[in-house]
Amino acid sequence: MKVIDSSALKIRAGAPVVLSAHTSKHLLAKHGIPVTQSFLATTVSESVRMADDLGYPVVLKIESPDVSHKTDVGGVRLALSSADEVARAFVEVVRSVETSRPDARIEGVCIEECVTGGVEVIVGMERDPVFGPVVIFGLGGVFVEVLDDVSVRAAPVSDADVGEMLKEIKGWKVLQGYRSSGPADIAALAGIIRSVSALAELDERIQEVDLNPVLVRRAGSGAVVVDARVVSW
Amino acid sequence: MVTTPEDSVSLERLFNPRGLAVIGASNNAQKPGGRLLQYCLRHGSSATLYPVNPTSPDVMGIPAYRSVADIPGAVDVACVAVPQERTQAVVDECVQKRVKFVVIYAAGFSERSRTDAQASLIESARRGGTRILGPNCQGVVSAIHRMVGSYHACLDLTPVRGHIGLVAQTGALGGFLCTALWERGLGLSHFASVGNEADLDVSDFVEFLARDPHTRVIGLFLEGVRDGYKFRRAANLAFQARKPIVVLKTGSSAKGREAALTHTGAITGSDRIYDGLFKQLRVVRASTLDDLVDTLVAFSCQPLPAGPRTAFVSPSGAACSLLSDAAESADLAVADLASASLEQMRAIIPSLAVAKNPLDIVSVYGNPNARTLIGDIIEIMARDRNVDMVIPGITVGGTAAKEIIEHSLESATRVARPLGVPVLYWWLVDRESFREQEAAFAANGVPLYAGPERAVRTASAMARYARWVGIEDAAGGHQ
Numbered sequence: 242m243k244v245i246d247s248s249a250l251k252i253r254a255g256a257p258v259v260l261s262a263h264t265s266k267h268l269l270a271k272h273g274i275p276v277t278q279s280f281l282a283t284t285v286s287e288s289v290r291m292a293d294d295l296g297y298p299v300v301l302k303i304e305s306p307d308v309s310h311k312t313d314v315g316g317v318r319l320a321l322s323s324a325d326e327v328a329r330a331f332v333e334v335v336r337s338v339e340t341s342r343p344d345a346r347i348e349g350v351c352i353e354e355c356v357t358g359g360v361e362v363i364v365g366m367e368r369d370p371v372f373g374p375v376v377i378f379g380l381g382g383v384f385v386e387v388l389d390d391v392s393v394r395a396a397p398v399s400d401a402d403v404g405e406m407l408k409e410i411k412g413w414k415v416l417q418g419y420r421s422s423g424p425a426d427i428a429a430l431a432g433i434i435r436s437v438s439a440l441a442e443l444d445e446r447i448q449e450v451d452l453n454p455v456l457v458r459r460a461g462s463g464a465v466v467v468d469a470r471v472v473s474w
Numbered sequence: 475m476v477t478t479p480e481d482s483v484s485l486e487r488l489f490n491p492r493g494l495a496v497i498g499a500s501n502n503a504q505k506p507g508g509r510l511l512q513y514c515l516r517h518g519s520s521a522t523l524y525p526v527n528p529t530s531p532d533v534m535g536i537p538a539y540r541s542v543a544d545i546p547g548a549v550d551v552a553c554v555a556v557p558q559e560r561t562q563a564v565v566d567e568c569v570q571k572r573v574k575f576v577v578i579y580a581a582g583f584s585e586r587s588r589t590d591a592q593a594s595l596i597e598s599a600r601r602g603g604t605r606i607l608g609p610n611c612q613g614v615v616s617a618i619h620r621m622v623g624s625y626h627a628c629l630d631l632t633p634v635r636g637h638i639g640l641v642a643q644t645g646a647l648g649g650f651l652c653t654a655l656w657e658r659g660l661g662l663s664h665f666a667s668v669g670n671e672a673d674l675d676v677s678d679f680v681e682f683l684a685r686d687p688h689t690r691v692i693g694l695f696l697e698g699v700r701d702g703y704k705f706r707r708a709a710n711l712a713f714q715a716r717k718p719i720v721v722l723k724t725g726s727s728a729k730g731r732e733a734a735l736t737h738t739g740a741i742t743g744s745d746r747i748y749d750g751l752f753k754q755l756r757v758v759r760a761s762t763l764d765d766l767v768d769t770l771v772a773f774s775c776q777p778l779p780a781g782p783r784t785a786f787v788s789p790s791g792a793a794c795s796l797l798s799d800a801a802e803s804a805d806l807a808v809a810d811l812a813s814a815s816l817e818q819m820r821a822i823i824p825s826l827a828v829a830k831n832p833l834d835i836v837s838v839y840g841n842p843n844a845r846t847l848i849g850d851i852i853e854i855m856a857r858d859r860n861v862d863m864v865i866p867g868i869t870v871g872g873t874a875a876k877e878i879i880e881h882s883l884e885s886a887t888r889v890a891r892p893l894g895v896p897v898l899y900w901w902l903v904d905r906e907s908f909r910e911q912e913a914a915f916a917a918n919g920v921p922l923y924a925g926p927e928r929a930v931r932t933a934s935a936m937a938r939y940a941r942w943v944g945i946e947d948a949a950g951g952h953q
Binding site for chain 2 (some may be wrong): 369371372373389391392393395401433
């Protein structure tokens with residue numbers, strides 16, 4: 242297994258780099274955006290110790306700046322409920338990624354808290370050559386990828402802008418709750434969108450933000466970034 | 475409080491020049507310079523005209539000058555109707571003469587990848603403080619100041635004065651919009667075709683129109699914005715002045731973007747971003763040329779509705795169903811009429827008709843109140859506090875229609891307008907009758923649409939803008 246020093250991937254001159262999920266979430270947390278707890282482990286024993294500390298069940302994800310769709314390369318294991326399972330998953334995940342993506346740099350694995358329930362949404366930011374930073378919002382999965390059901394606004398966004406962004410997508414009804422599911426925590430989600438907008442205004446080096454997914458729980462229970470990708474100078 | 479940013483340019487003299495030079499003026503009205511001068515003379519330009527022609531001592535009966543330098547008076551606007559290859563030399567002369575605005579019609583600059591030629595024009599102009607409109611544009615027209623700075627065929631019609639300010643990146647279609655309005659008797663304040671926007675761009679004109687007392691609504695035909703910050707500032711200014719911007723933006727498809735890029739060289743960007751930005755900036759987006767014109771007309775002559783609650787009346791049950799469907803998909807609310815209104819209606823509608831909204835008056839034939847019925851219903855609906863807008867429809871032609879229109883326009887202008895209730899008509903009738911009556915509507919400042927869907931779509935745009943204004947007002951005018 243090739244474990245490389247993550248500090249070498251951070252800010253360097255020349256071109257913006259894709260920060261790994263772990264580094265991205267660290268940066269987001271620093272700006273007050275709620276993220277799932279995540280620890281980087283480079284050995285099996287380290288991963289087990291972290292899982293023990295975090296409490297089971299945990300999620301184990303490959304940490305590589307070169308892999309954006311982790312599931313596709315067998316780089317994610319969900320709901321691991323014991324030290325044995327974590328140890329086994331570590332070995333299997335690393336082997337799987339090494340096999341399917343031999344070129345990928347592997348920094349280790351992330352041991353993360355397991356969050357379930359709620360609605361998956363996507364929040365993003367990109368810099369438009371004409372209008373500057375724009376904030377993007379949509380429901381996760383098929384809504385964004387297939388139906389292109391997203392709303393976009395230029396940063397900085399006002400509270401009214403965020404409210405309109407949320408209501409504009411066809412998937413808005415899903416967030417309001419349907420059948421037995423109650424309404425999602427819209428206020429917490431709005432807070433994340435505003436924070437991403439603020440981040441774009443605050444830090445010129447950040448070129449792109451992709452929070453995918455953000456899990457929005459029932460009203461009053463908050464929203465949390467489960468996976469993230471930040472592109473920065 | 476509206477303040478003038480230091481870097482904003484006053485375009486007052488572009489639309490209202492004291493001295494207007496036509497460079498390339500010719501006795502031959504088939505040539506651009508000849509046609510332009512002919513249009514100036516025909517429409518009674520208020521500026522002093524200075525034709526420039528190197529060989530003729532006079533053109534179309536007006537003393538001509540060999541060059542710009544020979545013109546005795548000050549020149550505010552120079553219309554450069556010469557071929558592309560002579561443009562640079564003429565612009566240099568205009569800069570020497572301290573001309574305020576130079577309008578360049580010729581194509582063959584940045585839109586054909588000749589960016590050096592365009593950059594050189596700008597460099598020359600900057601040195602003398604001269605501003606450039608174009609190149610690759612159709613110039614300007616001001617119906618307010620009777621200023622003609624274009625040779626577009628739309629000027630075969632007499633410019634009609636009104637409150638719509640129009641800005642187009644495109645030349646030909648921009649001119650068509652003028653034609654579409656004028657032939658219906660509808661008026662413009664100012665029109666500008668900005669072409670390649672080498673210097674003055676769409677945002678400069680939006681800003682000017684937002685401050686212009688003659689303009690109530692701003693129409694844009696846009697391929698792409700070059701300076702996002704400037705556009706946002708201009709759009710904000712227009713919203714603060716409560717002057718709706720209605721935009722038709724091309725390039726929502728990949729092929730459309732490609733076409734736009736080669737047309738004026740504008741960066742079109744992602745349509746998704748434009749769509750979001752327009753909503754954020756409170757810019758109404760039109761989906762077709764008809765939609766653009768329809769919406770501009772309504773904003774220019776009708777009050778802004780207080781909300782989306784709409785009342786409908788027509789002599790067709792099918793149209794009533796169509797209207798209800800269209801209203802729902804257009805986010806309009808079918809107004810719940812007050813019981814007092816229903817009572818008043820019952821007293822005048824035919825016995826077969828049911829007092830409700832949409833109101834089907836069944837038929838205008840054989841009804842003793844036929845002549846006054848629609849007008850009276852408009853009045854009842856407009857006075858109802860549950861109604862924000864009224865959409866009357868007419869499905870008959872001939873003499874019957876004329877009388878109905880005459881009487882009901884009276885209700886629309888005398889009762890509804892002072893109450894702040896917009897009235898938007900639709901009429902399904904033969905084209906000739908429609909054309910005949912269009913002028914009466916235009917003269918009364920009441921929009922008439924060819925079909926119920928168009929009236930509903932326009933009402934929906936008005937309601938959307940009214941909602942934006944409501945949100946802004948509730949926020950105390952601070953965003």
